Amino acid sequence: MLLTKGTDLTVMSGSAASSTVSSFLKYYERFLESNSKQREQSSLSKIKDLLSGGAEWTYSGQPGLVSGSYGSFQGRKSIASALKALKSEVKTTSFQSQEIIDSAFSVDFTQPNPLSPVRNKFAVIAEQAATTRGKGSTLKGRDFRLDSVIYLDVNGKGRIRSVNVANDSYLMSEALVGGKKQVPNPDIDDIITGKRDRSITTEETLGAALRFFGAFGGVQSADDLDVLTKFVQPGTAVKFTGDPSILPFADKEIRTGKRAVVNSLADILNNSVPRIFDIQEVYAKGDRFIAKTFESRTAVQTGRNYDIPVLSIVLTATSRNGGKVASLESIFDSSIAATAFTGSYPFPVAA
Numbered sequence: 437m438l439l440t441k442g443t444d445l446t447v448m449s450g451s452a453a454s455s456t457v458s459s460f461l462k463y464y465e466r467f468l469e470s471n472s473k474q475r476e477q478s479s480l481s482k483i484k485d486l487l488s489g490g491a492e493w494t495y496s497g498q499p500g501l502v503s504g505s506y507g508s509f510q511g512r513k514s515i516a517s518a519l520k521a522l523k524s525e526v527k528t529t530s531f532q533s534q535e536i537i538d539s540a541f542s543v544d545f546t547q548p549n550p551l552s553p554v555r556n557k558f559a560v561i562a563e564q565a566a567t568t569r570g571k572g573s574t575l576k577g578r579d580f581r582l583d584s585v586i587y588l589d590v591n592g593k594g595r596i597r598s599v600n601v602a603n604d605s606y607l608m609s610e611a612l613v614g615g616k617k618q619v620p621n622p623d624i625d626d627i628i629t630g631k632r633d634r635s636i637t638t639e640e641t642l643g644a645a646l647r648f649f650g651a652f653g654g655v656q657s658a659d660d661l662d663v664l665t666k667f668v669q670p671g672t673a674v675k676f677t678g679d680p681s682i683l684p685f686a687d688k689e690i691r692t693g694k695r696a697v698v699n700s701l702a703d704i705l706n707n708s709v710p711r712i713f714d715i716q717e718v719y720a721k722g723d724r725f726i727a728k729t730f731e732s733r734t735a736v737q738t739g740r741n742y743d744i745p746v747l748s749i750v751l752t753a754t755s756r757n758g759g760k761v762a763s764l765e766s767i768f769d770s771s772i773a774a775t776a777f778t779g780s781y782p783f784p785v786a787a
Contacts, residue, residue, distance in 0.1 A: 644753040
């Protein structure tokens with residue numbers, strides 16, 4: 437799983453596609469943060485204009501439960517209904533597109549050069565802070581924060597054919613219908629901001645990330661995880677989303693250090709047996725790397741199988757010490773894992 441000589445790292449996403457993504461993010465932010473119906477409707481119209489006729493939009497979450505925005509929606513009309521449902525349920529106080537990564541690669545580790553450039557696909561690291569409105573049976577005035585990776589696929593005509601807003605719906609669901617005590621969502625940026633290596637090249641980042649995944653791919657059990665310490669920087673920040681009272685690998689604070697990497701992954705392997713781990717696409721730019729993966733696992737305590745359709749492994753890398761991983765964040769819908777670990781969906785409330 438090494439980046440071999442001859443791998444073409446040149447990904448030229450067209451100017452029309454890049455312009456479309458910039459416009460989309462501008463109007464999506466305006467829509468979410470708008471406080472007037474006129475501004476909301478104007479922004480929604482602009483978003484619809486950027487979508488292809490058969491566009492698909494996906495939000496993390498169990499369709500039909502808790503929020504009318506959860507699930508996948510096909511076509512402009514259906515997508516608009518989902519966006520309106522989201523607006524009616526929560527008030528977004530802040531939405532920030534923190535990084536746009538426009539270099540995408542398909543992955544085939546059976547090939548000598550495992551990465552193949554893909555045009556016009558984008559990954560956007562975003563943060564949303566919101567407050568529940570108290571619509572219907574949902575609670576009012578509950579704050580929550582979402583870390584998201586928004587995956588965008590733009591066609592040759594500069595129209596968006598798919599949007600996938602991938603995050604942990606557990607946090608929003610709990611705010612809408614959960615108990616008094618909410619799960620913390622520590623921000624890994626509080627640890628890594630100011631420490632990132634802005635001098636590292638995209639190629640070096642890809643090399644550091646693929647060496648890490650190559651070592652991880654050889655791990656047979658939690659006892660083998662120490663090998664990963666060779667591929668991470670001292671002080672590496674680690675975060676796995678989820679409810680710490682249910683998922684042993686989740687935590688109330690960011691873990692740091694080489695041992696934190698080993699211990700976090702050991703918590704996963706000892707409590708959740710992997711059946712499928714498929715890296716479908718990777719995105720890289722500067723010191724940032726994202727692996728978009730599909731996972732199929734079995735919860736040890738219940739024996740229940742579960743699938744994580746989109747798990748985003750978000751890394752930063754540094755050129756220090758020969759090129760190593762400097763932070764690791766796993767963003768996925770932990771409601772799925774919580775269901776497998778406990779035997780029931782944590783928020784069985786109709787949308």
